[in-house]
Amino acid sequence: MPLLTNRWRPLLPVALLLLIPGISAAEEEPIVKNVLYVIADDLKASVLGCYGHPLCETPNIDRLAEHGTRFTRAYCQAPVCAPSRPSIMFGRYGRRNIDHAKHKSFPQVLKENGWYSARVSKIYHMRVPGDIVEGTNGGDHAASWTERFNSPGKEESTPGLYQCLNINDIKRDLDDRQGARTKNRAYVAVIDESDGSDQPDAKTAAKAIELLREHKDEPFVLAVGFVRPHYPHVAPEPYFGRYPIEKIRMPKRLADDWDDIPRSGISSSNSQANGLARYPDNQKRMWSAYEASVSFMDDQLGKVLAELDRLGLRDSTAVIFTSDHGYHLGEHDFWQKANLHEEATRVPLIVSIPGLRPGVSDAPVELVDLYPTVMQLVGLDVPKQCHGKSLLPILENHDATTRDYAFSYDGRRKMPTQFAIRGKRWAYMQYPDGEELYDMQRDPEQFTNLAGDASHASVLDQCRSKLAEKKKIMLGQ
Template sequence: MIPRLLAACLAVSLTSATAAAVQPPREIKNVVMIVADDLKASVLGCYGDKVCATPNLDRLARNGMVFRRAYCQGTWCLPSRISFMFGRYRDKQNVSLGQHLQTHGLSSTRVGKIFHMRVPGDIIAGTDGQDHPACWSARFNSPGPEAHTPGEYACLNLNIVTRDLQNRQSTRMPHRMFVSVKGDADGTEQPDYKSASKAIELLKQSPERPFFLAVGLVRPHYPMVAPGKYFEPYGIERIEMPANWHDDTDDIPKLGIAKTNNRKNAIGNYPENQKRMWAAYYASVTFMDHQVGRILDALEDSPHRDQTAVIFTSDHGYHLGEHGFWQKSNLHEEVIRVPLLIDAPGMPSGQSDSLAELVDLYPTICDLVGVPVAAAAEGTSLMPVLADSTAGVKSEALSFQNGTSIRTDRWHMMRYDDDSEELYDMHNDPGETTNLANRSQYAEVLQRLRERLRERTDHFTERKTQR
């Protein structure tokens, strides 16, 4: 009898082999890809949040395919964006997506942050950050005032609230991660508004060739800035902290504990300010959602709609107190799970539990517009899932930070660089509150996952040796 894990891998191989055969029923010439920054999947209405208002992303979800289990490969901005834009798990050994599309007749335009930009530094300065110019036939930055936006400023871990424009935590300052601003103006001065406006301008044009338009929005990345009206629906009385918001680290190895946590940061001293962090995150998400809506409306009003696929995702998720953790650069579910919505004309709408990775975006976009996938791309096209929400293209998702995470349908294992481990039963413990790695009854599960992880990481090791 074929072992179950091997059988699953064979099934994935067979499904992947059929990916190129799946074609959308109508011709798709263009792709609009919208990338949010630091956006966790669980905060969106279409992913089950009952508080945060995201009507435009919910609209996109109704019209397209919702990937409920999509995972990033890098757990902070730089490695994640390199991964999905080069179609590689851990390096850039490929032609970038935009450059590849250009060689096959498409234009490739960047608006805002797609490759890594320092937020707030590059946003305030209006600079390119660590961009890859060859990826683009045109590119546009969207500067903004960030924490220096006039309005009510809060640095929540220091318990400071002021309207003074002086002495605000900003670029490279140690407490900038806990800053929010309830802006006095209408938001037109903000980078995401400017990015949406530029995207709208481009969609109104009559392009000479098919286009790939990548729009990078910087919210809800800190500083969490939005016009004051976006904060109004999110009083702290509406905020419920995650069930595992208390210190939940006794069974987590040292390398699995986030650097920013309630034990080491003063935010742990202010329970109400922790709720205000959620409120500010919600406000900036809703503001970002409004900009997505403006782009979607412009596309609907354009002559390109029936030939344009829309993709929405984020570079990685975010901790807002789960386990007592804050921010990113961590292998737990709230960081590695990302929203992924794809609306492809002629393809059915629905929701899928198929495992997906951001590295899959490169071959999926190529397949959508009928461009051959670059040989060095490592992802798997999601076209079979777009055609049938019950289809699957892979048996696990990998993420990397101080080690490697392997996420399967049921299990989530992290194996760190010092060989320490975490194991969670995601069907029965989705909040990852009980580490099963040291429990003898799970030894067989753990061993199977180790073997599979070794197969995948040996591939990376061999590749590095060959170079």
């Protein structure tokens, strides 16, 4: 029998615990009894108050960061929803490397060990707005859950002021709005004329609260998926009112910015291609709508966290908050995701563990690291399938590191052809038609590609070598 109770076990580092007689890696008592995993959709780290944004209001995420560990260099493995989400859940690089016959998701493992496991809304891939409007499961993994719940909504058909900003179509008429599978759906915002209680994220928060109340007395893993700020950017009018375009400051852009970027590295969703170049004020409205959606989502998260506190569950629950990938809002004249630059690959990651002190980590980490982290927190062995590394050493010591570089890849193909690594100083991208190298200390906005600079040849060789190691893991070599 272990000698420590759950009350005191979180206060001691794992290394010390393993020196105590009677406690082994497999037998140590778990740090937590419950896991609340929250994932936002298309949320870039740099828009949040706790990550330094001067305008966007995210008090609940910020408060969670004050009580947990905020990772400043967390990166998704694929800057696209469909491959990123199963990568997180199965702890593996690449869709082709996930075999449901032999690999298990982390909620599935917990469920098979007696935990109640539930998802609310989008955890694996769902088409937004398609599956949200239809109330369907999308690309879910049923074996992960004891129960699963969807949060349908009207999305672009929400009554209110509709704006398709790249074609400057602004109206209240419900006819001919850009929705699922339409060309311009990514540039749609709707100022909801109601109080927002019928929005998908409001329904998700309400169901999560209901499940917390029902299962508070048993071990649970509750996965809560908020669909905002994924397009269409829908939120009640007061949220839009916080962000008038007069307050919006667009990202710095250079006239010759694309000259040193390989063709493959230039986003197809750019201001010239999508039409936003014709409407400078609408570019600011894109920011306004995105920030309104973020603040609305933040308020829904706040309701769930408040209930966790009210039920007295915070002392036994690990809270993980992240996003599936980042997002471009005019940086380099790029919009949306699906490329390997910083705004698309960097994600917010906040992990709050009872008994562990809060702080900030600048260590490069990956979203596949969440799976082994959860396994260690609950006292289970980490499956060999995991490509990630547990974050527990960093959670216990914010100066610790577990890897030199974080790995990302183009997720639009089952066999990626574009790859990136990100360390504390260097960001490197590799394409079939070229490379990019950025000194993130001197050039955090990635304007000067150093890949062709002979004085950086040794750094380039080191990055190529590190990337080759990651590709071998991904390809199973």
